[in-house]
Amino acid sequence: MKLKTANRLKNMDGGSMIDLLKATQIPEMISFAGGFPAPELFPSEEMAEVSKKILKEMPHIALQYSGAEGYLPLRKHFACRMEKKVNRRVSTEEILITCGSQQGLDFVAKAMINPGDTIICESPTYLGAINAFRAYEPSFVEIPTDEHGMILSELEKALAVCGNMKFIYVNPDFQNPSGRSWSLERRKGLIELAKKYDTLIVEDNPYGELYFQGSELPSIKSMDDGRHVIFLGTLSKILCPGYRLGWIYACEELIQIFKTIKQAADLQSSTISQIEVCAYFDAYDIESHISSIKKVYSHRKNVMIDAMKKYFPKGVTYTNPKGGLFTWVTLPENIDAAVLQTEKAIPRKVAFVPGESFYPNGKIKNNFRLNFSCMPDGKIVEGIRLLGEAITEYME
Ligand SMILES: Cc1ncc(COP(=O)(O)O)c(C=O)c1O
Known part of the structure; x- marks a missing residue:
């Protein structure tokens, strides 16, 4: 056939x-x-401990279906992590749990892109994002980068002429593939441009916490007025990828849209993964x-x-x-x-x-x-x- x-x-x-x-x-x-x-x-021994405990103490919950938005205690943990990153209160209603940030990329594309729309991204950019977005048939405008991030004068030129532009995708901390990070000035400049052109930014940030010296630079989401940035987080690089847990942090209106998409895509992320990871956070020091x-x-x-x-x-x-x-x-x-x-x-x-x-x-x-x-x-x-x-x- x-x-x-x-x-x-x-x-x-x-x-x-x-x-x-x-x-x-x-x-x-x-x-x-x-x-x-x-x-x-x-941390395999610690995870073995929590896994044994969960299966003994709450198998009927851990092995059952659960809500599309994710396990509430784990959303609380993620909201707390985000509060430290953005220096303001984050509600669990602004967090949706995903199967890694790769699913976050797919959901953003599914929610935003019509065939023929334009996506702006760094040049080079993360291969997995290109593949996730491509499924929805956009065209890509690549903006040149240097050791401080995207060249903003080039970005502004593109914003001024791009029709059907849906979002700017960035990976500002220790980027995959280049390993480079955006300077503070470029981060501020990006958010200013997003406001000026009323554009959405997708900040994909799996590596921000893996800095080798000094401290983390402010995330782009921390400079947001609440509606211009979707932040994608993940446990894959700071804990392990096998549980397939990540999160989307965005305004409540967008989280409701992503919840509908999540229900249609896979109903929910694994209940037992979420509960085990939550128990790990409660019992051990992730930092x-x-x-x-x-x-x-x-x-x-x-x-x-x-x-x-x-x-x-x-x-x-x-x-x-x-x-x-x-x-x-x-x-x-x-x-x-x-x-x-x-x-x-x-x-x-x-x-x-x-x-x-x-x-x-x-x-x-x-x-x-x-x-x-x-x-x-x-x-x-x-x-x-x-x-x-x-x-x-x-x-x-
Ligand atoms: C920039 C970036 N975004 C997203 C992902 C997807 O990660 P995961 O789905 O495991 O969270 C990766 C994985 O390497 C990545 O480098």
């Missing part, structure tokens, strides 16, 4: 990523490709867990940067992130990172994500993303040595 699939599938490209993920599963592959947190740092994982990630990032200084040839540059999970490498312009990957890196059993897929309109080929959170020191050094060898051979 010929499958009569929907037109929207033409816009969605999962193929190259699936091939890459297959390649990274080859035994002995040193993979800097995934955006994975380090599994050895998951001290976050401090301990940050120390490891900061150390691994330094190991990777030192190795790149030693082994990467001249003409190759990279970001030195102050938090998060990624660094972004720029090769000389004539080098295609995807070809480097297939012809030189995979045969040496080392993998990364070629940069082209982080540009929704394609064309830029000479970047790649490296993840530093997931490999022990020795493998980071060996992987970067092999990668340096691969780049040098390709350049020759």
